[in-house]
Each structure stands twice: as C-alpha cells, then as structure tokens.
Amino acid sequence: MWAIWYAKINTMGPWLDKDEAERLRSPAWRYHFDDFTAGISMAAVQQHLSREGFRMRCYGNLRPDEKIDPKVTHACWTIANNAHGIPSRAIFFAFGKDGLRYIRMDFPREQWPAVREWIQGQEGMPAGTFGSDQSGNPVLGRRGATGLVWTADPGSTGWAMVLWQPRTQVMKESCLTDRFTLPQRKMLCMDWPAPPPSTRFTER
Numbered sequence: 001m002w003a004i005w006y007a008k009i010n011t012m013g014p015w016l017d018k019d020e021a022e023r024l025r026s027p028a029w030r031y032h033f034d035d036f037t038a039g040i041s042m043a044a045v046q047q048h049l050s051r052e053g054f055r056m057r058c059y060g061n062l063r064p065d066e067k068i069d070p071k072v073t074h075a076c077w078t079i080a081n082n083a084h085g086i087p088s089r090a091i092f093f094a095f096g097k098d099g100l101r102y103i104r105m106d107f108p109r110e111q112w113p114a115v116r117e118w119i120q121g122q123e124g125m126p127a128g129t130f131g132s133d134q135s136g137n138p139v140l141g142r143r144g145a146t147g148l149v150w151t152a153d154p155g156s157t158g159w160a161m162v163l164w165q166p167r168t169q170v171m172k173e174s175c176l177t178d179r180f181t182l183p184q185r186k187m188l189c190m191d192w193p194a195p196p197p198s199t200r201f202t203e204r
Contacts (some may be wrong), residue, residue, distance in 0.1 A: 014158075015089060015108075021077045029052040029080035029105075030086060033100060033124060034145045037097035038166030042074050052076040071096040083107070086114045089159060103164040112160045113154060116140075119151050119162065128184055143187060148196040167192055 046056045058076040066075065076093040083091075089106040107115050119142060120126075127141035127148065134153030142149045147166045154160040165174075174180070175189035 017088065019079065019089070022055065023081055023088070026055070026079050026081045028085075029083040029091065031101065032166045033147055034098060034195070036164070037146045038101075038102060038168040042076060042093070042095045045093055045095075045100065046076055049078060052078065057152075068094055068102055071098070072083065072101055073097060083093055085112050086118060100166065101169060106163045107160040107162075109154045109157065109159055115162065117154075117159045121148060122149070124149075125187065127187060128181065130179070130184075141184075143192065145193075146191050148188065151152055169194060 042058060046058050050056050052191060056076055056078050060072065060074045062072065062075060066072075071114055072094045074095045076095070077090050079090055082088055083105060086107060088111075089108065091106070092102075092104040092124055094102040094104075113145050119140070122142065122144065123130045124142050125143040127143045129138040131143050132152060133139055133152045133155070135157065136151075137153040137155050139150050139152045144164075145167075148170050150163045150165075151161065171192065175185065180188060
C-alpha cells in the first residue's frame, strides 16, 4: 500500500513560494488520526475543515495515477501551518463510495526526526515494519484506535510522508492478503478493539 501511493504521488510538483505563503497564513493542524474514522463523508470533512479556516480543494474524476486503490473516487487536500508544532506541507484525504479511505500528511524532509517522534508518541501500539520504501528504509507502522499509521525515513526523497488507513478497511481488505506477519495479523486482524464514535465529524 505504501509503495503504491508513494509511486503514484512521487510526481507531485515542487513546493512553491505561493505554497509557503499559504502555509504561513493557514491555521495549525490540531487533529489526531484517531479523530477520524472510516465512513466519514467528503462533505463532512470539507465543511468542518473549511469552518476551521483551511482552504479545501475537493475533486472527482481522478486519473488512475491519483488513486491509491480502484475504490477511491474523490480526493481533497489542504495546507496547514504546522501539525502539532511541526512545519507541514499538504494534507490529503481520499474517499470512496464508503467514505474516508486514507489520509496522507507530508512534511519537509528535514522535519523527519520530529515527525518520527510525533508518531511514536501517539496513542496506540507499535505494529512493526511493513517492508521497505523505494530507498530501502523500513516502513514503520503503528496501530491507533481508529486506524493504522505508516511512516518511513524520507531518505533521498524531498519530503517525509505519513499515511493513515481506517481500522475497518484494514480488517476487511488488507487482512485478506499475506502482507502481514503472524504477530501483525493477530494485532490487526483479530485483537483490534472497535474504536469509539467520532466526536468531531458526522459520519455517513
């Protein structure tokens, strides 16, 4: 999953002066991944974050290279000033007919140590590694209350990336594959407690 999305978005353009100007005037990102759950609609995310002052761009008719999987039909993205004190770049949301399917957060490459510390300090359990990225660095996973979070050392790439996938989606789709080790399968496919309802977004 990580390799697929990284390959698909690896052609994104450089960070421009206008992007940095937008970042400086944007609000800080104060949400946690556990504030999001599977099934939240694009309209709910768009409306909620727009009220918070984020400039939301949402669109459909996605090209194949814009989809992490064939079930993705729409996407939104925005720019935050920082995420929990870490200067950030773009934040992406991918949606399907079943609602929210993925969140991706990008950070400047030099922020990787802070990003790693932030992810390791979140609620949940370390889930081990999930193969390697295009530079050979291990993809680190963490099981949260509402989803699985991946990240990896950016290595020679231009930015650090964090990817979130909802718990129910992991269990319904990824658990049917052989990509997990036996301990990961137990943690993610058998012993993952159901999360509490979202308190910030209205689900579909």
